[in-house]
Amino acid sequence: xxxxxxxxxxxxxxxxxxxxxxxxxxxxxxxxxxxxxxxxxxxxxxxxxxxxxxxxxxxxxxxxxxxxxxxxxxxxxxxxxxxxxxxxxxxxxxxxxxxxxxxxxxxxxxxxxxxxxxxxxxxxxxxxxxxxxxxxxxxxxxxxxxxxxxxxxxxxxxxxxxxxxxxxxxxxxxxxxxxxxxxxxxxxxxxxxxxxxxxxxxxxxxxxxxxxxxxxxxxxxxxxxxxxxxxxxxxxxxxxxxxxxxxxxxxxxxxxxxxxxxxxxxxx
Numbered sequence: 229x230x231x232x233x234x235x236x237x238x239x240x241x242x243x244x245x246x247x248x249x250x251x252x253x254x255x256x257x258x259x260x261x262x263x264x265x266x267x268x269x270x271x272x273x274x275x276x277x278x279x280x281x282x283x284x285x286x287x288x289x290x291x292x293x294x295x296x297x298x299x300x301x302x303x304x305x306x307x308x309x310x311x312x313x314x315x316x317x318x319x320x321x322x323x324x325x326x327x328x329x330x331x332x333x334x335x336x337x338x339x340x341x342x343x344x345x346x347x348x349x350x351x352x353x354x355x356x357x358x359x360x361x362x363x364x365x366x367x368x369x370x371x372x373x374x375x376x377x378x379x380x381x382x383x384x385x386x387x388x389x390x391x392x393x394x395x396x397x398x399x400x401x402x403x404x405x406x407x408x409x410x411x412x413x414x415x416x417x418x419x420x421x422x423x424x425x426x427x428x429x430x431x432x433x434x435x436x437x438x439x440x441x442x443x444x445x446x447x448x449x450x451x452x453x454x455x456x457x458x459x460x461x462x463x464x465x466x467x468x469x470x471x472x473x474x475x476x477x478x479x480x481x482x483x484x485x486x487x488x489x490x491x492x493x494x495x496x
Contacts, residue, residue, distance in 0.1 A: 302333070309331075
């Protein structure tokens with residue numbers, strides 16, 4: 229049950245790469261600060277639960293003591309752990325690797341895996357044992373050229389490295405925007421931009437809760453499309469400063485995705 233949940237979560241995360249103006253060292257420092265703040269929150273929460281358990285214990289309310297103690301033990305088991313590596317192997321100098329491990333146990337995964345994959349616990353609550361699951365997420369920050377910073381997130385470290393290195397100067401064009409057709413909207417100077425394959429992205433997200441009624445309806449809609457929403461949606465943000473500042477957001481769909489959406493409006 230836990231292993232199935234780990235696989236589903238990893239599949240839903242996939243990989244993501246982002247780029248923008250900025251300083252890699254400053255970006256890395258900000259991520260560190262956020263993770264340290266999360267650690268502090270966990271520590272404060274543990275102290276609070278311990279204090280509440282002690283308070284109700286003095287009043288002879290054993291049931292409430294067990295409630296707070298159970299919550300405290302669950303947080304101790306599943307609180308995120310992280311470590312940071314400066315200049316990780318395989319990346320250019322100045323890169324930073326964050327490895328954040330998110331925990332959960334067999335009490336958390338009933339809505340993640342399908343019923344036919346579940347092994348329901350047979351123990352009574354007093355004898356229940358916990359099986360810990362882990363999702364090791366990697367976040368990598370890489371300095372780009374001309375004041376740019378590139379960062380990415382994935383469970384798969386090798387795939388993430390290939391995608392990040394493919395954004396740098398001198399990389400194989402296979403991994404760059406210039407090596408792809410149909411992405412002309414991303415070539416002008418943009419404030420921000422990107423693209424996604426709609427169907428595969430939705431399919432990964434749907435694995436998180438496949439039994440939900442809305443998910444089933446969405447799956448039926450995708451199955452009814454001639455191309456299964458396998459086309460690309462392109463997002464581009466442009467803008468200008470000055471006396472009349474403006475921001476424009478544009479979404480462009482390729483031919484495959486356009487045909488799929490039209491098929492929903494005009495079913496055969």
